[in-house]
Amino acid sequence: MAVLRGVRGHVRPRGAEHHHRVPAGPRGAQFARGPRRSRPRGEGPGGTAAVSSDFTSALTDQGYAAGWRLVRGLPEGLARKLFDAGADLGSRKANKAAHAGHPNQLRRNLARVLGVPPEQVPDELIRDSMRSYARYWREAFRLPSMDHADMVRSGRLFVNEVEHLEAAVAAGRGAVLALPHSGNWDMAGVWLVQNQGGLATVAERLQPESLFVRFMEYRESLGFEVFPLSGGEQPPFPQLADRLRDNKVVCLMGERDLTGKGVPVDFFGERTWMPAGAAKLAIETGAALIPVHCWFTTGPDGREGWGFKTEAPIDVSGGVAAATQALADRFAANIAAHPADWHMLQPVWESDLSQERLARIAAAQQALGFSAERSRGQSAPQAPGQASPEAETGTQGHRGDGAL
Known part of the structure; x- marks a missing residue:
């Protein structure tokens, strides 16, 4: 299978909106807002807020450029110490705020995973989670210059149950790999390039455009074929x-919908919405819909590695809604097994969303013909023909990657 390339004609119009707080510079000692996606409402190109926002976006782009340029040149041990120090600083502040009665969103999210109130989430888990998040960025900045073939051969990448993927490809079906934002999924992509010839995925358009291009080129450099979610020569679907x-x-992130047009699911016992694109692609093409999970490992000697597994394909015969709920259930089980590596610092569940966002979701669902009380397991009405990606795309916006 040839490595999938040739995306230049589609690129220049992720996920991957940048809602998460990300390391602002090569040291990773501070956490800053990620790239924006659009101007503030009510502000034209000449407005003060727009000028300030453009300036901030330019600084963000330069911060990422510095990260890719400088961090890859640091000795691995030094880079690890610097990023861990930044993560520890952030976790200490978060834990102090939680003890004062102000838990942050990461703690509230992990409380659902553990099934406990936010105040009972261990401080050590918050620290480990922040370190895991910082590790993703440290590796992202260094990955383009690393020897990918040697990494796969070194035994540091543990791949489990890959027979599900191999069977789908052997049968000529193709495979849709759906996964949450856990561990280092770019590393899983590197394994696919080395062992399956490549992968295709999507990326959300970030602002400024130069940052979007930077993330596209980053993933292309790893051997991925990347289609923009919007602004390309053709829709990605x-x-x-x-x-x-x-x-x-095809690889798609799958646990958080930001458009309001996703499928309502039960996730850790609470209602949220997840993107429908992975299930729709599988139903449309007959491809296997395979849940995937990634996590970090650290050996007794401190040597870092990566875990990656595929699971048995999801049964899509019950329709998009049932298949997406089945994905949510698999995601939940895997996240619970590796909670520190789930990089979700933003609201996921309905009860955490603002009234403004809930109103947007209700309007979007109603426009699709769903009632506000649409329950778990009900099939989504299918429009004639192929659904547009705009109607089915929900993006995490984290790190320039996206979910269809």
Whole structure:
């Protein structure tokens, strides 16, 4: 299977909105807001807020550029110490605020995973989670210059149950790999490039445009084929469907919808919405819908590694809603097994969302023909023909990657 490339014609119009707080510079000692996606409402190009926002975006872009340029040049041990120090600083502040009765969103999210009140989430888990998040960024800045083939051969990448993926490809079906934001999924992509010839995925357009281009080029440098969610020569859905019909592999992030047009699911016992694109692609093309999970490992000697597993395909015969709920259940089980590596610092569940956002979700769901009380397991009405990616895309916006 040839490495999937040739995306230059589609690129320049992720996920991956940048809602998470990310290391602002090569040291990773401070956490700053990620890249924006659009101007503030009510502000034109000449407005004061727009000028300030553009300036902030330019600084953000330069911060990422510095990260990719400088962090990869640091000795691995020094880079690890610096990023861990930044993570520890952030976790100490978060834990102090939680003890004062102000738990942050990460703690509230992990409380759902553990099934405890936020105040009972261990401080050590917050620290480990922040270190895991910082580690992702440290590796992202260094990954383009690392020897990918040697990393796969070194035994530091532990791949489990890969037979599910191999069976789908052997059958000529293609595979949709759906996964949450856990561990280092770029490393899983590197394994796919080395062992399956490549993968196709999507990326959300970030602002400024230069940052979007930077993230596109980063993932292309790893051997991924990347389609923009918007602004490309063609919508991504039919292009991804073509890849699957050619028996290729498509990877999509899948646990958080930001459009309001996702599928309502039960996730750790509470209601949220997840993107429908992975299930729709599988139903449309006959590809296997395979849950995937990634996590970090650290050996007794302190040597870092990566875990990656595929699972048995999801049964999509019950429709998009049932398949997406089944994905949510698999995601929940895997996140619970590796809670520190789930990089979710933003609101996920309905009860954490603002009234403004809930109103947008209700309007979007109503426009799709869903009632506000649409319950778990009900099938989504299917419009004639192929659904547009705009109607089915929900993006995490984290790190320039996206979910269809």
